[in-house]
């Protein structure tokens with residue numbers, strides 16, 4: 360039986376200096392092992408929600424909140440961010456905010472969180488080596504974090520969150536600094552972490568990626584969750600456009616060329632679904648071709 364790991368209970372939040380709320384009556388649950396994607400237009404409240412999930416709101420940001428967020432049975436308002444970080448880790452939208460920049464090398468940067476946890480030195484070394492290989496930053500370990508490119512900082516930021524082995528990883532647009540190949544590598548690693556049982560909450564603007572990876576998708580608009588369900592339920596919703604969200608390109612393309620009878624499905628959301636749909640169309644056409652005279 361899967362257990363609920365995150366409960367967001369009618370949570371609202373307003374930043375101190377703002378007149379409008381950034382989150383309004385947000386209510387959803389995340390089950391252990393689930394891969395959840397949060398999507399929505401710019402400024403809709405996605406990063407604010409991420410900050411709330413890890414307890415930075417209300418413990419760090421000054422503002423006004425209502426409702427509650429329970430993470431692994433802990434009320435985020437009642438425990439410190441440090442205590443919560445043992446369960447839930449955040450990879451910031453801006454990776455430059457993730458690193459402490461007090462360390463002389465990337466290895467020291469990665470050791471930082473482990474040191475705070477009292478991990479013995481020997482264990483620290485092997486953990487850093489293991490994560491560096493996984494995220495492909497082995498050659499960066501001796502470098503000064505200040506010398507890294509944006510893409511390298513993003514990898515180190517992700518490594519610094521993963522190394523602490525959280526049960527839940529919150530990813531706020533964690534590949535913005537990476538090229539397409541780097542992004543794909545990182546997403547494959549995240550998928551593997553999820554397959555190994557880590558619960559993922561990911562903010563992303565790449566709808567095909569969301570359709571491919573997420574078990575559940577929530578659409579947020581003006582701080583409110585306006586739509587939620589499986590990728591199919593969300594991307595096929597007739598209301599999607601009202602929330603300034605477009606389905607993956609494959610959806611529009613396949614909807615246009617798939618005629619009744621071709622296949623049981625008349626749409627695809629991902630590349631692999633589009634390919635298998637195309638194969639069905641070819642088979643259908645072959646079967647129904649008139650014999651040559």
Ligand SMILES: Nc1ncnc2c1ncn2[C@@H]1O[C@H](COP(=O)(O)OP(=O)(O)OP(=O)(O)O)[C@@H](O)[C@H]1O
Pocket residue numbers: 374377381399400401402403404405406407408452
């Ligand atoms: N630190 C802050 N102080 C005050 N207002 C903030 C702060 N951070 C965000 N906001 C406001 O809260 C609202 C939601 O912003 P948020 O960054 O959560 O949206 P978002 O969906 O993550 O946007 P984007 O896709 O551009 O990252 C916006 O109106 C924004 O101006």
